[in-house]
Amino acid sequence: MTNMRTYEEEVRDFNWGISEKELGYKPGADINIAAYCSDRVCAMGKGNKLALIWEGHAGEVKRFTFNDMRLLTNSFAQYLVNLGLKPGERVCLFMDKVPELYFGFQAILKMGGIAQPLFSAFGSESLITRLADAGTAAVITQKKHVAKVRVLLNDVPTLRRIIIVDDDGLKPLREKEVALHMEKEPRLESFPIYPSKAETPSVLHYTSGTTGKPKGAQHVHYSLISQYISAKYVLDLKEDDVYWCTADPGWVTGTSYGIIGPWANGVTQCVLDAGFKAESWYRFIEAHKVTVWYSAPTAIRSLMKEGDEIVKKFDLSCLRHLCSVGEPLNAEAVLWSKKVFGLMFHDTFWQTETGSMMVTNYPTMKIKPGSMGKPFPGVTATVVDLKTHEPITKAGIVGLIAIKEGYFWFVGRDDDVINTAGHLVGPFEIESALLEHEAVAESAVVGKPDPVNMEVVKAFIALKPGFQASKMLELDIMNFIRKKLSPLAMPQEIEFVPGLPKTRSGKIMRRVLRAQEWGEEIGDTSTLEND
């Protein structure tokens, strides 16, 4: 028995008021996401139910009930208030997937702040861009990442506090730094939760575009309504489920469906704070009896690469529903999961900007492998002409998204944004950073096809006079970008070139290089400088 009836029945009867009613929300009333994640669940008599099963890379396991989560987020929120942080201020979470990340997120919302989670592998330059743009007031981080925050104090004048959650007292704290030991703080039975309204800002994520710096997508507390109901319908979360979302809360999936949606549904979540290893993942599913698993195509393809035999070493019969997000899920991966797990991954499509699922596959709808599915009930989706923005009504036109028998299919994208392992990377940000390397005169960055990550970053680089192309220089540039921006932005391949294709007005034509990588037609080159 699934939470959804047939797709057609849900589409026919759906309105967002259904979700509001289930959550006990009335338009105009207070709505605070964090209160719905723990206080409300406790008030429903589920305080002793497990909210979080956390496992670290060394195998240590911590368990927190919904009541633990309520008390710890109360204490954490009070701590932030005592530091002088105010409602409406942006507070960055810059941590690995430790419990403090999940509870700190809710604490920020409880005191009326705006949570700004950032991927902990980001380098200092990526941090500066996003913190300076947001005017961030405080950063919550770990000892191992604090060096990357210390170097940006001059660039982010709004930053008043750096909160370190695992300080061991061995080294003195520096300017603006304070230590918080969440689990040692007195557990507060009550905290005056900020009376946020539907349109009060809640979460700020950054997403990359073709041009310029990454842009902030700020969500509001009312996003709960769609995150709750989509988690219930699409992830099919139920009372006895143990749910594992593999996404990092530095990205939108990790907050919308790794914190808000499942906990608002009162469901037990598992978190594995460790790097990817097929054997560790399967063991984690078996050990914690995961029933619903939300992952990403790159992870699924990485598991495929490790083969079928390893799966047989584990009892994964606990799994009952699988979903995927981040990039198009290829048909082979869907069919492989059916073969080895006896279950197909359900692809879901949505964006940082939407904050919740838009076009997805459902437990009660037949999957067409390779398709992203159909619009979520209550969402109207259509394909529009790129130039006129008018809906396309004629059949048989080849574009970037196709619709066939109501199912949506990803065909391709026409911009320069690189989707690597489900994360969007903007070429401009990498090209700007490359120019800061002493050997680089100019560069162009494009996505290159990759069987596991869909795309990886490739850089074409023209060197300054006096520098010679070499393997060592290539490695040096790779590491330079990895540390400055992030491992995702690091070019996995560098091609040294004498010059780059440009328009007569001097603009680098990335599409020529991209076409070369993808083996596509280059298209109109009439504006090429050296034609």
Next chain:
Amino acid sequence: MAELKDAILDYVKKEYLEEDDDREISYDTPLISGGIVDSFSMVSLKRFLETKYSIQIPDAKATPEAFDSVNNILKMLEEFNVR
């Protein structure tokens, strides 16, 4: 052998730990599953080994398991007669 071991360990410490990260890393410390080197950064570690020891590591051999500790890396390098 000891020299090779230390060269790799030193490189990992220098390149993949932040300035204030005082975690102790030994030859057996899990690098990939321990979150010190992620799957993207593994490409740069592979490139380092290839450049320093003039070898080509095929993608099929560059698995998270093979890179999961300095000792695992040494075992893999032996296949390329790097000792």
